[in-house]
Amino acid sequence: MSIQLELPVSAATRRQETVIRDLSDYGKARAPQAGRPRVSDRALRNAAAARLRAAALPGSGERAKLTPEQIVDRRTSLADAQIALCVAHGVALDDIDSFSGYSMSRSAYDAARHSWISLIKFHGFNDDYDQQPLGKALAWWAERRPQYLAGDDWLAAGMTAHREYWEGLGYGCGGPYCELHAESSANK
Numbered sequence: 001m002s003i004q005l006e007l008p009v010s011a012a013t014r015r016q017e018t019v020i021r022d023l024s025d026y027g028k029a030r031a032p033q034a035g036r037p038r039v040s041d042r043a044l045r046n047a048a049a050a051r052l053r054a055a056a057l058p059g060s061g062e063r064a065k066l067t068p069e070q071i072v073d074r075r076t077s078l079a080d081a082q083i084a085l086c087v088a089h090g091v092a093l094d095d096i097d098s099f100s101g102y103s104m105s106r107s108a109y110d111a112a113r114h115s116w117i118s119l120i121k122f123h124g125f126n127d128d129y130d131q132q133p134l135g136k137a138l139a140w141w142a143e144r145r146p147q148y149l150a151g152d153d154w155l156a157a158g159m160t161a162h163r164e165y166w167e168g169l170g171y172g173c174g175g176p177y178c179e180l181h182a183e184s185s186a187n188k
C-alpha cells in the first residue's frame with residue numbers, strides 16, 4: 001500500500017509539479033509584479049538532490065521488504081527529482097526523458113560518449129565486463145536520440161584512442177583481456 005511509504009508520494013509529486021511549472025518559463029524575463037521569489041538554481045539543485053537521496057532505492061535486503069507498488073512509487077519520485085535537477089541545470093524540457101528524468105541533450109550524449117571512450121582509452125575493452133553496460137548505454141540513446149548515434153561507433157573510437165595512447169607510451173596496457181595487448185603482456 002502506498003500509505004506505508006515514508007514519502008508522501010502524491011504530496012511530493014504535487015510539490016514537484018509546482019517546481020516544474022515555476023520553471024517552465026525559466027529563462028524568460030519575469031514581470032516585475034510577479035510576487036513569488038525566484039528560486040535560485042543552487043537552491044533548486046540542492047532540493048532536487050535531497051529528494052533523490054530520500055527516494056533512492058535501498059539495497060537488495062531492504063528492497064525485498066518493499067511491495068512492487070512501493071518500488072514503482074519510489075522510482076517515480078526519483079524520476080521527478082531527476083527532472084527537477086535537469087531543469088536546475090538548464091536542460092530544455094524537450095531534452096528531458098520523462099520516464100527516467102535523465103537528460104537526452106546533445107551535451108549529455110557527448111558526456112556519455114566521452115566517458116566510455118575515455119574508459120576504453122586507458123583500460124581497453126573487456127568483452128565480459130564492458131559489453132553489457134556499453135550495449136545498454138547505446139540502446140538507451142538509440143531509442144531516444146538515434147540521430148546522435150548514426151555512424152558514431154563508441155567502441156571503435158575508444159579502441160583507436162587506446163591504441164594511440166599506449167603506442168605513445170611505448171608499451172602495452174597489460175590488460176590480459178585486451179585484444180591489442182594481451183599477446184605482448186603474455187610474452188613478458
Ligand SMILES: [Zn+2]
Pocket residue numbers: 123124162166172173174175178179180181182
Ligand atoms: Zn590494451
